[in-house]
């Protein structure tokens with residue numbers, strides 16, 4: 001029995017086989033156990049020596065199993081280490097990463113530019129009251145200029161803000177009549193416009209508001225010129241055209257010289273040499289008054305930039321819908337490396 005067991009143990013290929021041998025030779029139903037049972041019919045002398053022999057055989061088998069177990073375990077560990085060996089010289093697999101949306105990039109660039117001029121970034125709600133979106137912006141109910149901004153109403157007094165200008169009122173009221181104020185507010189805006197190549201029912205604006213003593217139209221022009229040159233290039237010029245917004249007086253529309261033809265006139269600027277980029281003006285004294293500021297003491301300027309418009313000009317995009325189609329082939333073109 002001993003020899004047969006030792007031979008088989010040495011040939012065991014793996015731990016499972018070895019365990020089966022342990023059960024077979026040392027288990028209750030094994031040959032040694034059977035032989036021990038036969039001992040009770042033996043003469044005492046014979047029983048003693050038989051007992052010694054079989055105990056010795058049992059110990060030897062157990063020891064052989066233990067030794068073999070260690071060997072097999074070590075072999076298995078070595079095989080595993082080999083299998084899981086990592087080749088550190090292999091180049092890493094490239095993981096696909098996302099990138100910032102071009103509108104987000106334009107927004108962040110504008111934020112950085114104005115933060116550098118001492119502005120802070122304000123925020124306001126996208127679901128707004130009629131009071132803030134219109135009344136405090138000098139657009140009382142029934143005012144014809146309300147038609148300039150077709151509105152998504154939630155109920156009679158609640159709406160999706162049609163511009164970022166109501167943030168002016170929030171900031172002014174919070175300041176409780178004390179300047180200076182110097183904020184920008186980028187954010188989403190909503191209008192019931194029919195979607196086409198240059199209009200979307202949801203778009204983004206960036207409001208700017210400066211209120212202090214002795215603020216002039218010259219400050220407004222200088223600020224917007226700085227913005228235009230930084231955003232589109234040093235060679236670009238701006239011009240102010242008289243316009244109308246109920247919340248500014250005087251109001252202007254600001255054009256930038258066409259980057260495509262350098263101002264000579266081409267298809268992109270419809271032959272005029274200029275492209276409109278934003279609305280602006282001196283804060284209407286009535287708005288200051290409604291928002292708790294004394295217009296004899298304080299003046300201000302404000303502007304509202306369409307972010308899609310800026311992104312389209314900057315990146316040469318001719319269809320605003322491209323921004324909202326989530327087409328990675330389009331979006332990946334703007335991924336900033338590093």
Ligand code: FA5
Pocket residue numbers: 148149162163164165191193198199200201202203204205245248276277278279280281302303304305306307308309
């Ligand atoms: C306003 O919304 C004013 N609140 C801007 C302003 C602020 C003037 C402060 C004076 C002082 P307007 O309706 O022109 O103005 O919109 C401003 C810009 O938003 C436009 O020049 C345009 O770039 C963008 N815009 C307006 N409607 C849409 C639209 N449907 N889709 C995409 N962009 C739009």
